[in-house]
Amino acid sequence: MAIKQRSKSLKSRGDGLSDTFFQLQVLNGKQATDAQFPKFVDTIASNGYTDLKPVPLEIFQINIGKLCNQTCAHCHVDAGPDRKEENMDKATLERCLDIIASVPSIHTVDITGGAPEMNPHFRWFVAEVRKLGKKVIDRCNLTIVVANKKYHDLPDFLAQHQVQVVSSLPYFSKSRTDSQRGDGVFEASIQALKMLNAVGYGKEGTGLTLDLVYNPSGAFLPASQETLQAEFKRQLKRKYAIDFNSLYAITNLPISRFLDYLLQSGNYAEYMEKLVEAYNPATVDGLMCRNTISVSWDGYLYDCDFNQMLDLKVAAKGQHLNDFDIASLQNRPIVLNQHCYGCTAGAGSSCGGEIA
Amino acid sequence: MEKKYFDPADLKKFGNITEWQEAMGKKFFDWYGEVFKEGALTEREKALIALAVAHAEACPYCIDAYSSTCLEKGADEEQMMEAIHVAAAIKGGATLVNGVQMMNHVKKLSM
C-alpha cells in the first residue's frame, strides 16, 4: 500500500527552521515573528520552581535515528526517508546497554525515532535490553509494519519479546489522519493494527500492550484523554473490530515541522497564546523530563526528545554517553525554554499522555 | 482607524459584561460553565449543539469559538458540517411548516 507524503523534511527543503538556533529565536520572538509571551522559566518560578530538578532516573529514551518511511506534517524530529545519515550505530547501542545495566532505577527503555524498526540493529538491541529484564517501548508508526515484506513479521517479533507498542493514530477517520501523516497512512495503519491484534496485542489476558497516541491535526489543543479514549475505542471497534489498551492525548509542541506549519498558516501567535493561557501548575511535578533521559543517535544526552530536537543538551558534567555520570545528571537543572508551555497546557502532555 | 462592527478580538472581552452588572453577569457565566460540563451529554456533543445554534443565530463570535471547541473536543469536519445541516434543516423546516398557517388563512378568506 503506497503512502504519498504531503510534505518533505525541513532539512531536505533547506528551510531556515532546520537550524535549531533559529527555532529558539522564533520561540523567543526574535525571528519570523515579534509575538512575545511570558518567559516559561518566570511562569514556573512564580509557582516556586526556580530550578526544575529531576527525580531518580526511570526511563531511558533513545532516539535511535531520524530515518522514517513517513514525513508527517507535524513531526518534531524532522524525520523522513531522506534522513539516512542519522542512525545510531552498534557501538553506541552497546554503550547504552552498559548504562542501562548499571543504573538499577531505570525500569523502561523507550525506543523512538524516526521509525525505530528501520535501524538495522533494532531487533538485536531489543533482545539485549529484554535480557536485562527491563521493559521496552517501541514507538511504532504502524505503517512500517506493512511498508516492506521484511517488516511484516514485526508483530511476532515484538510479541515474542513482550515489547509495549505505542503507536500514533491522530484520528479514527481517514481525512484527519492522512492530512497530518500522508495519503494512504490511515488504511495502512488500520491494516497494521489488525496484524498487531492478530498476535494478541491490545487483547485482554495476553499481557501484550498496544497503546495509541492522539495528537491534534492542527493548531488546537487535545480534548480530555478519557473522552477521546472512549470515543476511539467505540469507533475503532465498531468500524474495524480493532482493540487497543490506552490512548495518550499529546499536545503538539511548537518546534520543528509543527512550528513551520504554525508560521506558514498564520497560527503561531494564537497557538502560543492558547498554550500560555492553558498553563497548569499542577502538571509541573509530573513533567517527563524529571524521570527521563533522552539520548540522540550520536550519543548526546538531553532532558527530553523535544530538547534533543532543539539541540539543548543536558546541563550536567557529562553531555555524552561516553561521559555518562549519573550523580551529576541527577543533580542537573532541567533546561527549559518557551516550547515547554506545550507540556504544561491543560491536563499536561508527555510521552505517556496527560500528566495531571 | 476603520471601525468594525465585529472584531474577533472582542470575544476575549466577553467576561467584561460583568463590569456593568456584576451579579447577573456572574450568574450567567456560572450557569454557562455548568451547562457545558460533561453530563448526560458529552462535552463533544454539547459543543456540536452549540456550533449548530451559533449558525442558526448567525453569531460570528460563537461560530469562531465553537469551531475551535469542537476540534478540541475531538469532533471532525464531517460531524461539524452535519451539525450545521441539522440547524439549517430546522430553520428551513420551521419556515416552511408555517406555510400551513398561511394556507389555513388563505383558505378561510377564499371562496
Ligand code: SF4
Ligand atoms: S511523526 Fe513519527 S511517523 Fe511521522 S515522520 Fe515523524 S517520526 Fe516518522
Ligand code: SF4
Ligand atoms: S519540553 Fe517538556 S519535557 Fe522537555 S524540558 Fe520542556 S517541560 Fe520538560
